[in-house]
Amino acid sequence: MSLNVLGAISLAAEGGEGEGFHAPTPAEFYQPLIGHGDFAITRPMVVLALSVGLIAWVLVATTKRAAVVPGKGQWVTESAYNFVRNGVARDIIGSKDFLRFVPLLFSMFMLIVVNNLFGIIPPIQYPTMSRIGFPIALTLLVFVIYHAVGIKKSGAWGHIKHMIPPGLPKGIYVLIIPLELLTYFVTRPLTLALRLFGNMFAGHMLLLLFITGGEYMVIHGSFGLKIAGVGSFGMALVLTAFEALIEFLQAYIFTLLAATYIAGSLADEH
């Protein structure tokens, strides 16, 4: 499965008229397995389903008999759970309300981090979040939740009023109100989805470029290019380690921002 993209490219390279190296394009990320178009069953769907099954099975298996003194599996799960529960939810939302958002933030973090890490884990090597549909799906949920939480707390009008910082001179409101509304309804969800998507997409594109390019140079290049190809593989290795860091970081940032937005809707005052 990991070789899908590579396979397609090398096939194209060999099957073409031999006019040289084809750099990977965004189109490589579209990999329908069954059907085509908007409702095709695509490879990232399979990866996502696999990740959901895997996460659910591991979490349930390690916490089914959660004990006061944890076993190895429970300890590992608890470490991740504590990281989200205490490090994100409690610190950002505050100890009064955070507990009801822990399941949301924890499952969100686990789903994103596992799918991101799938980007470098053989034999999957496909970051699900590099397909914009999935970050949008998660962002849509966050968007709906933080508005719903705000409306439930302060009422619809109160929630809108809550977005505008109080205590400003009247004239500034003309400027501030559109800006704040834009922030809450457009900028936040847009950046939340695009940040995750962009990091995963670009990172994977980079890896693809170094690996396919290196492969092409080693196979088809002259002696000097073969050495450069080896260097390209070396870069791919370094970038893979770097990607691991970014993939974790992006999952953390997404969860952190989701918690921040929810906390903002729950806050009493600005």
Added chain:
Amino acid sequence: MQHFTGITQVVVAATAEDKTGDRLPILPLWGELIFGIIAFAILYWVVATKVVPNLEKAYAERTAAIEGGMQQAEEAQQQAQAALEQYQAQLTEARAEAARIREEAREQGAAIVVEMRGHAQAESARITEAAHKQIEAERQQAVVSLRAEVGRLSTDLASRIVGESLHEETRQKGIVDRFLAELEAGDIQPEKVGEDA
């Protein structure tokens, strides 16, 4: 799989009907978006109903266990504190007892000293009295014997002074005779004369 996908793509490319791959990468595939929501919903349901409650229960139990342990420790500490207080109370009591006993002993000692002093004074008074009496008796005796001595000496002296004249005169006037007569008559005790002589 590699060949399968490769073939698929070739087929797709060949049919050239599917332009989905050429779509901008920031435009979502609706199928993927909806599938993403469903997948997350399933995961959320599992986490919210099967994972988090178990973990939170374990956390609560852990907190309770720690608090129980702390309570036990606190009880133990209280017991130790009570034992210490009891011990200190006993110690204070013992000290008070000791002080009381010492005080009593001191009082008794003082009483004994006073008593002994009384005894000693009585004794010394008695001894002084006895000495006084003895001295008086001896003085009396001395006075008596002195009187006898003085009588004899004065008689001696008187007889020395007046001896000669008295000798003749006595003979002449018959004093010796008279004395002897008195002696025979029993008026004068022989021992006394002997003693006097």
